Amino acid sequence: MWRDPNKALAQSGPYLRSGDIRMRVAVIGAGYVGLVSGVCLADFGHQVTCIDKDSRRIAALKRGEIPIFEPGLDALVEANVRHGRLAFAADLSAVAEADAVFIAVGTPSRRGDGHADLSFVYDAVKEITPLLAGTAILVTKSTVPVGTGDEIERIVRARRPNTDIAVVSNPEFLREGTAINDFNHPDRVVIGSDDARARAVLAAIYRPLLDAAPFVHVGRRTAELIKYAANAFLATKISFINEIADLCECVGGDVEDVARGIGLDERIGPKFLRAGPGIGGSCLPKDGLALIKTAHDYGMQLRLIETVCAVNEARKHAMAGKVAAALDGAVGGKTIGVLGLTFKADTDDTRDSPSLALIAGLQDRGATVRAYDPAGMEQAKLSLTAVDYCNDPYAAAEGADALVIATEWQQFRTLDLPRLKRAMAQPLIVDLRNIYDIEAMKRADFRYVALGRSGQATIPVQIPRQRLRAMTA
Numbered sequence: 059m060w061r062d063p064n065k066a067l068a069q070s071g072p073y074l075r076s077g078d079i080r081m082r083v084a085v086i087g088a089g090y091v092g093l094v095s096g097v098c099l100a101d102f103g104h105q106v107t108c109i110d111k112d113s114r115r116i117a118a119l120k121r122g123e124i125p126i127f128e129p130g131l132d133a134l135v136e137a138n139v140r141h142g143r144l145a146f147a148a149d150l151s152a153v154a155e156a157d158a159v160f161i162a163v164g165t166p167s168r169r170g171d172g173h174a175d176l177s178f179v180y181d182a183v184k185e186i187t188p189l190l191a192g193t194a195i196l197v198t199k200s201t202v203p204v205g206t207g208d209e210i211e212r213i214v215r216a217r218r219p220n221t222d223i224a225v226v227s228n229p230e231f232l233r234e235g236t237a238i239n240d241f242n243h244p245d246r247v248v249i250g251s252d253d254a255r256a257r258a259v260l261a262a263i264y265r266p267l268l269d270a271a272p273f274v275h276v277g278r279r280t281a282e283l284i285k286y287a288a289n290a291f292l293a294t295k296i297s298f299i300n301e302i303a304d305l306c307e308c309v310g311g312d313v314e315d316v317a318r319g320i321g322l323d324e325r326i327g328p329k330f331l332r333a334g335p336g337i338g339g340s341c342l343p344k345d346g347l348a349l350i351k352t353a354h355d356y357g358m359q360l361r362l363i364e365t366v367c368a369v370n371e372a373r374k375h376a377m378a379g380k381v382a383a384a385l386d387g388a389v390g391g392k393t394i395g396v397l398g399l400t401f402k403a404d405t406d407d408t409r410d411s412p413s414l415a416l417i418a419g420l421q422d423r424g425a426t427v428r429a430y431d432p433a434g435m436e437q438a439k440l441s442l443t444a445v446d447y448c449n450d451p452y453a454a455a456e457g458a459d460a461l462v463i464a465t466e467w468q469q470f471r472t473l474d475l476p477r478l479k480r481a482m483a484q485p486l487i488v489d490l491r492n493i494y495d496i497e498a499m500k501r502a503d504f505r506y507v508a509l510g511r512s513g514q515a516t517i518p519v520q521i522p523r524q525r526l527r528a529m530t531a
Contacts, residue, residue, distance in 0.1 A: 079265055080104050084156040086182045088115055088146065090126055090237075090340070090407075091199055091230050092162030097134050098241040100144035102266050107145045107152035119146040127406035127433045130238050153189045158259060160228070162199040167344050174203050174348040183213050190214075192221040195259045197228045201285050201345060203352045207250065207278040224256035227278045229285035234339065235404030242267075248274045250281020286352075289345040290363050295330040296337050297366045300373055303333035303510025313510030314492065333509040335412035335464060335490040336374035338401025343370065343410045374412040378419025381462055381488050384507045390424030393483065395458035397451050398465020398491075399442075400434035408437040412490070413464040417442055430454040432467055455481040466491040475502040 081104045085096035088110035100106040110116055115125050122139075124132045138144035145152070153159055163178040179200055190196065196214065198207055211225040227250030232240045247267055249260045257275055261268065276284070303313040313333045321328030337343055346367045353360045382389045401411035408414060411434075417427050421444065428446040431438065435447050448454040451470065455461050455478050463470055471493050479485045479502065487499065489508040499506035 079262060081157045081259075081263055082152075082155055083107070083158050083160065083263065084109060084152045085160045085162055085199075086110075086153075086186065087161065087163040087178075087200070088112075088119060088125075089162065089164060090128075090234070091232060092160070093119075093124075093126065093135075094128065094131065094232060094237045094241060095160060095162060095199060095230065097131065097138060097144060098238060099263065100138040101134060101242075102263075103143065104263065105143060106138075107147055107156075109147050109150060109152065111148065113148045116146045116148045127404075128237055129235065129404055134238065150186055150189055153186045154191065156191070156194060158195040158197055158263060159186060159190065160197045160199045162230075165200050165202055165344075165348075166340075167347055171351065172347040173351045174201070174344075176202060176206060176209075179206065180209070180213065183210050184217070187214050187217045187223075190218065190221070190223055192218070192223065195224050195226055195256050197226045197260070198282075199228055199230055201229065201341070201348075202227075202282055203286070203348055204279050204282045206282060222255075224251065224253045225278070226251040226253070226256050226260060227281035228260065229281060231285075231288065234407055235402060244271045246272045246274050248276065248281050248284050250276055250278040250284075252277060286345050286349040289342050290349050290360075290366070292330050293337055293342045293346050293370065294362065294366045296332075296334070296342075297369050297373075299331045299333050300336070300509075301369065306510035306512070310512055311510070312512040316510075333492060335377045335416065335509075337370045338374070338409065338411040338413075339407060340409045343367070346370075374415040375419060377412060377416045377464075377490060378423060380490075380507070381416070381420060381460060382423055384486060384488050384505075385460055388423075389420055389459075391426075392459040393426045393428060393457050394420050395454040395456075395461040395482075396420075396427055396429040397431075397454060397461065397463050397470050398434075398467055399429060399431035399438040400465050403465055403467045404433075406433040406437055408434045408441065411438075411465075414438070414441055416462065416464055416490075417445060428454045428456065428458060431465065432469060452477060452481050458482050459484055460486040460488055462488045462490060463493060464490050466493055475499075475504065479504065 083099055083104050083106045085092045085106060085108045088108040092108060096106045096108040118125060122136060124135060161179060161182055163182055165174045165176060165179060168175040179202060207225050207227050214223050214225060229248055231244060247264055249257055251257055299317055302316055306313045317331035320326050321331050346363055350360055350364055385392060396413060396417060399411060399413045400406060400408050420427055428448055430448045430451050451473055461482060485504045487504050487506050492508050492511060496506060496511060
């Protein structure tokens with residue numbers, strides 16, 4: 059680990075002006091990871107330029123319009139632009155003077171085979187390499203499979219053979235909804251490089267964190283693997299408690315108490331032990347699949363991770379069946395209200411959201427769906443049609459035969475239950491996030507169906523075993 063700031067900064071040589079720790083940083087990609095990382099680095103005091111090919115996005119950012127929903131990000135952007143530390147550009151000119159260039163472009167799943175699509179990463183490297191200073195540090199922030207850094211270095215060496223450009227892996231561990239806090243108070247900072255100079259420059263960039271978090275210095279391939287292994291483990295933990303919730307419904311246990319009981323074991327811990335409708339978002343499902351494909355490339359199988367991915371995907375599609383079972387097996391001709399479209403609260407991201415699979419499944423069964431989300435409706439409209447998008451939770455509940463809580467937004471925890479009951483055709487709530495107290499729902503005279511909880515109506519999740527066998531074959 060690298061914990062001595064004075065030693066680190068002493069080795070960074072010409073990268074710091076005398077008596078100054080500010081550095082010139084360029085971030086390629088002004089999407090979720092790039093924008094949050096760039097803004098936070100500017101807030102550390104560095105001179106940061108966020109670069110994106112999407113000229114409309116850059117124009118919006120220059121107007122102070124933030125293209126993603128992330129609590130606190132708009133104020134942080136405004137403050138750092140005002141103080142002259144943060145700029146946005148659609149051209150690459152800032153790369154030439156940068157001490158470090160962070161690549162933070164997307165790596166979506168490749169259509170057809172599930173591998174990570176690295177075309178955006180490699181295209182960015184090819185474009186910026188001719189412009190880099192001969193001693194620049196090229197940092198991969200994007201989530202990339204093992205060996206990507208080697209290919210980036212090959213591209214750089216082929217185009218700039220007589221330079222001292224170093225290629226570093228520095229994976230991000232940001233959670234949507236808490237990304238700024240995660241960046242400023244990380245569990246660890248992983249730096250994948252065997253180059254002492256590169257390590258020193260990264261130590262200088264992250265100097266405000268040197269006494270706040272462990273710095274994990276490893277080889278580049280190891281750093282790339284840490285990111286995927288972390289996400290795969292979190293997905294495993296979530297899928298585990300989801301299956302325990304199903305078992306609780308069958309045997310009369312309470313998953314909330316089980317999670318509390320096992321979470322007190324410090325070897326397990328309480329985090330990521332909340333039963334839910336499945337894992338969504340742009341990271342965990344995609345990264346699990348990419349890790350499986352990497353293993354296949356090396357002639358091996360990650361059977362545990364393969365099963366986790368299969369179980370999670372099946373679970374998302376099983377949620378419509380749970381709602382149907384709560385309505386005596388049929389939703390055809392019925393109206394279902396759905397609260398929450400994003401994969402989690404405090405984001406506008408609907409990518410791989412369990413809500414999308416839920417709504418599609420309900421529509422396939424003949425239901426009419428009314429939906430509300432505080433931030434994600436515009437994104438949802440790109441994927442879901444024939445949905446009545448409403449202005450608030452009570453409008454979504456109007457005339458509904460059942461109301462499904464699909465995302466754990468804070469405002470859904472404090473609904474006016476009498477008003478909700480008056481709006482609905484029948485008082486049935488299917489809580490896929492377990493955010494309500496069972497006794498409170500009984501007092502409000504609701505029929506309450508949740509996940510793996512005793513003392514309420516239980517409808518076990520039914521996941522067809524043939525689906526799992528097909529997905530893990």
